[in-house]
Amino acid sequence: MLFGIVLLLCIAIYAFFSKEKNNSYEDYKEDVIFNIKWRWGYSYGKISNLVAYCPKCDYQLHYVDISNYGLIPKICFVCENCNQFTSQEFNKEVYEVEDTIKRKIALNIRNMATKQK
Numbered sequence: 001m002l003f004g005i006v007l008l009l010c011i012a013i014y015a016f017f018s019k020e021k022n023n024s025y026e027d028y029k030e031d032v033i034f035n036i037k038w039r040w041g042y043s044y045g046k047i048s049n050l051v052a053y054c055p056k057c058d059y060q061l062h063y064v065d066i067s068n069y070g071l072i073p074k075i076c077f078v079c080e081n082c083n084q085f086t087s088q089e090f091n092k093e094v095y096e097v098e099d100t101i102k103r104k105i106a107l108n109i110r111n112m113a114t115k116q117k
């Protein structure tokens, strides 16, 4: 009987803490956006160290300027490890793409918070 109560208590405590952990947006540090795998961290509550990875082999991507010296910026992300991944073209500078990604992450965090209520 006592063992049963202790066991139930342990399960309740475990469930409580694992739920607590799931509630933290800071566990959300990876997602696929625009078919690119992004990873990031948090610094003082803000998204930091946003890095793009290949969705096929997980190698860190680098961006290539394909604007051909045109007036409108145009970049894409490529994988030089597997050579099997080229992202869509973005008519933006790389910092603008990263800014868009950060805003999408922020939206996802807000949606997570709304779902948990």
Ligand SMILES: [Zn+2]
Pocket: 054, 055, 056, 057, 058, 059, 079, 080, 081, 082, 083, 084, 085
């Ligand atoms: Zn790759």
